[in-house]
Amino acid sequence: MTIRHRDGIHFEREGGEPRVVADARSAVGAVNVVSHAHADHTFRTTPETVVCSAETAAIAEARTGTGFEFVESAPGIDLIPAGHVVGSRAAIIDLPDADGGPRRYCYTGDFSTRDRCYLEGFDPRAVDADALIMETTYGLPKYRFPAQDDLEAAITDWIRDNDDRPLFLFGYSLGRSQKLQWLARDATGDADREILVSASIRDVNDAIETATEGDLAFPGRRYDSLRGLTDEIVILPSNQARADWVETAVEREDGLKAGFSGWAVDDSFRYRGNYDVTFPLTDHCDFDELVATVRAIDPEIVYTTHGSDEAFADTLATEYGYRAQPLKRNQTTLGEFR
Numbered sequence: 001m002t003i004r005h006r007d008g009i010h011f012e013r014e015g016g017e018p019r020v021v022a023d024a025r026s027a028v029g030a031v032n033v034v035s036h037a038h039a040d041h042t043f044r045t046t047p048e049t050v051v052c053s054a055e056t057a058a059i060a061e062a063r064t065g066t067g068f069e070f071v072e073s074a075p076g077i078d079l080i081p082a083g084h085v086v087g088s089r090a091a092i093i094d095l096p097d098a099d100g101g102p103r104r105y106c107y108t109g110d111f112s113t114r115d116r117c118y119l120e121g122f123d124p125r126a127v128d129a130d131a132l133i134m135e136t137t138y139g140l141p142k143y144r145f146p147a148q149d150d151l152e153a154a155i156t157d158w159i160r161d162n163d164d165r166p167l168f169l170f171g172y173s174l175g176r177s178q179k180l181q182w183l184a185r186d187a188t189g190d191a192d193r194e195i196l197v198s199a200s201i202r203d204v205n206d207a208i209e210t211a212t213e214g215d216l217a218f219p220g221r222r223y224d225s226l227r228g229l230t231d232e233i234v235i236l237p238s239n240q241a242r243a244d245w246v247e248t249a250v251e252r253e254d255g256l257k258a259g260f261s262g263w264a265v266d267d268s269f270r271y272r273g274n275y276d277v278t279f280p281l282t283d284h285c286d287f288d289e290l291v292a293t294v295r296a297i298d299p300e301i302v303y304t305t306h307g308s309d310e311a312f313a314d315t316l317a318t319e320y321g322y323r324a325q326p327l328k329r330n331q332t333t334l335g336e337f338r
Contacts, residue, residue, distance in 0.1 A: 001095050001103060003303055005327035009107060009133060011095060020077070020093055022107050031074055035109025036088035037063060037174060051077055055087025055211040059174060062207035082111040083121035084283050085175040086208050086216065090122060092129065106297065107133045112282070113289045114148045117182040118216055124296035132299040133327070137284045138262050139304065139312030145262065145286040152183060155279050158258070159187035159233065166229040166255035168246070170238045170273065175283045176260050177201045177235050178208065181218045184233045196223040196234045229253040241273040262286070291315075294322060303327045 001019075004010045008024025021029030023041040034052040035041055037059035043050075050057070050070045057070040072079060079089035093105040106129035113121040145151065159167060169184070171177045177197065184195050197205070197220030205218040220235055226249045234255075240246050241259060250257055259275040262282030270278045285293065294302055294316060302324040304313045309326035316324035 003105075003131070003133060003327065005305060005329045009305070009327070011093060011105065019095060022091060023109060031077060033077065033079075033091050033093075033107070034060070035082060035090065035107070036085050038085070038110070038172075039063070041109065051079065051091070053079060053087040053089050055208065056089070057087075058211035059087060059204060059207045062203050063174070080126065081120060081122060082109055083114065083116075083119060084110040084112055086119065086178070087211070090127075092127065103131070104129045105131045105133065106299070108135055108293075110135050110137070110284060111293075112285055113293060114285075116148055116283075117152070117179045119179075122293075124293040127297045129297055129299050131301045131303065132294065132297055133303045133305065134290070134293065135284070135306045136290060136304045136309050136312040137307035138282070138286050139290055139308030139315075141287050141315075143262060143265055143287045145265070145280045145282065151279065151281060152186075155183050155260075155281065156187035158277065158279075159184060162256055163191075163193065163231055165231060166250075166253045167233045168250055168255050168257045169233065169235045169260065170241045170258065170275075171235065171260045171281070172283075173198070173200045173237045174204050176281060177220075177237070178205065178216075178218055179281065180235050180260065181205075181220045184235070185219045188233070194232045195220045196226075196232050197221065198223070198236050198240075200237060201235060226253065229255065238273075241275070247274070287312075291320070295320070301325070 002012045007026050009022045011020040013019055020031045022033040023035050025043050032050050034050050034056055037056045042060050050068055051074050052070050053072060061067045076094040078092045082088040082090040090109055091107045095103055106127050111122040115121050169180045171180050181195055199222055202222040209217055256276045259273045259278040260281040262280050262284055263269040264278035264280040302316055302322050304326045313324040313326045316322040
């Protein structure tokens, strides 16, 4: 069995036949897995059946307008919580090797081992795998984030300390935007301080609330106008942070801008978004958590993808003695796992 990074991650038989394809834009495997509903992990063309969580299916349909058939397990494939966003799953994949013996792979998709707000983190101690295919977005030692409790306390304190003016908070429509609503509600309590969100965020809220049958609910109300604000908390997609209409609204309403991302450990993130303040709130592991994940699973081989894939693979090999290799897109000389 060979693992390649093509359009998504391909688990191929000898001769290049894709047995399982994960997180591809064009689903071409005999089995197609979608780890979560972020746009860069879902597909343009809809296969007959997808292996994913019910929450991922509902959110993907809400975001794309296209429904599809799905199952939450398949022969040789089990899904376990990945701790990234609502519905995110890692895949445990059992595939025979060339000699017919069993080989077990863990494909993490995007993941986080931290418990955050309403979301439980990925538990690597529960994983038994020969090979680990893991994302390494923050795979450099400089990406070390504060303890989650301390980070959430700092965010809620900042919201409370600025209760006399509008606050504009920026995070991905799926993931951080829901956590920001959760933290804003925690910070305001019973105070009469409204939480406003964009239409795209409200659509994601609705999909999550429906898929979880009311177990999760988010307080953000879709705004009609951003004029005449006093102390409202406005949550917007992160890609709108530098939009002209946003900058105009923040200045007109005498607001403050806050950005939320793991990249906030770099000072440049604050200036790129023209933020007043930033917090390293993320849905990914930091460097130490990535290392801890590998050591807990202790696989025979690690394949790294995304972000600092080369640097992290080198760290695993030179400092921890693991056989590790970055997966490069369309690489054709990748060695087989034996």
